[in-house]
Amino acid sequence: MKAIEIEGLSFQYRNQEAGYALEDVSLNVEEGEFLGIVGETGAGKTTLLSAMSGVIPHHTNGEKEGVVHVKGKPVEEYASLYEMAVDVSLVLDSPENQLFNLHVFDEIIWGPENLGLDREEILDRGNRALELFGLEGFEDRITYNLSGGEKQKVAIASIYALNPDIVLLDEPTSQLDPIGTEMVFEAIDKLIEEGVTIVMVEHKIEEMAKYADRIAVLQDGSLRRVDETCSFFLEGDAHGIAPPQV
Numbered sequence: 402m403k404a405i406e407i408e409g410l411s412f413q414y415r416n417q418e419a420g421y422a423l424e425d426v427s428l429n430v431e432e433g434e435f436l437g438i439v440g441e442t443g444a445g446k447t448t449l450l451s452a453m454s455g456v457i458p459h460h461t462n463g464e465k466e467g468v469v470h471v472k473g474k475p476v477e478e479y480a481s482l483y484e485m486a487v488d489v490s491l492v493l494d495s496p497e498n499q500l501f502n503l504h505v506f507d508e509i510i511w512g513p514e515n516l517g518l519d520r521e522e523i524l525d526r527g528n529r530a531l532e533l534f535g536l537e538g539f540e541d542r543i544t545y546n547l548s549g550g551e552k553q554k555v556a557i558a559s560i561y562a563l564n565p566d567i568v569l570l571d572e573p574t575s576q577l578d579p580i581g582t583e584m585v586f587e588a589i590d591k592l593i594e595e596g597v598t599i600v601m602v603e604h605k606i607e608e609m610a611k612y613a614d615r616i617a618v619l620q621d622g623s624l625r626r627v628d629e630t631c632s633f634f635l636e637g638d639a640h641g642i643a644p645p646q647v
């Protein structure tokens with residue numbers, strides 16, 4: 402079974418002035434793979450992640466055509482975004498939009514607590530996430546006081562604690578300096594080790610290409626190409642060919 406299957410997806414926001422945010426996009430994400438998505442501003446990257454995470458259609462109105470299946474199930478068949486988050490969870494570009502300024506440990510177990518798991522399982526998931534992302538010693542820090550990279554690491558740990566099969570990341574390094582960016586890619590590397598399926602929108606293409614299995618290029622809402630090796634995007638490996646304009 403594919404992690405995500407998209408067939409003929411078009412989407413126009415209800416209040417969108419002209420054209421489509423996505424036009425006839427067909428794309429599969431294999432279980433356990435890391436698919437990168439790149440493209441210019443307005444190319445439709447966030448809209449595509451919204452369709453994969455269920456934000457479209459559950460929270461955003463517009464004209465949709467085509468189908469999106471997550472783990473073999475049409476996204477419309479999920480009762481809510483909350484129910485979907487157990488299968489597919491989204492990390493936002495800004496950790497401030499995702500975190501509640503709680504203590505780090507409370508931040509991480511907020512999701513499992515709201516899933517109604519028993520206390521032992523909640524603490525177990527929290528401790529596993531702390532350990533996996535090297536956050537031991539941070540438990541009692543308030544997230545507000547952490548660096549940008551540390552905050553994003555906590556945001557990723559809090560998503561991991563939901564135990565989703567698929568994690569979507571929408572430009573998680575966009576507000577970070579090089580050190581913070583490295584922290585985020587290290588955290589993503591941990592997700593890869595855990596066998597999580599990853600779809601990531603990112604402008605720092607060379608960094609992402611070191612980890613991604615494939616990179617999809619969106620342009621004006623359409624899928625232009627999918628690079629199977631990522632070599633095209635890796636520094637020094639383009640054999641003098643300019644990378645596609647993204």
Ligand code: ATP
Nearest residue numbers: 414416417422440441442443444445446447448449
């Ligand atoms: P960026 O790199 O700037 O985040 P993007 O590739 O993620 O861009 P989207 O945010 O998916 O692009 O936007 C695709 C198109 O849909 C753009 O033309 C945008 O103006 C439009 N759009 C996005 N969100 C909405 C909305 N809520 N209402 C109306 N139009 C929207």
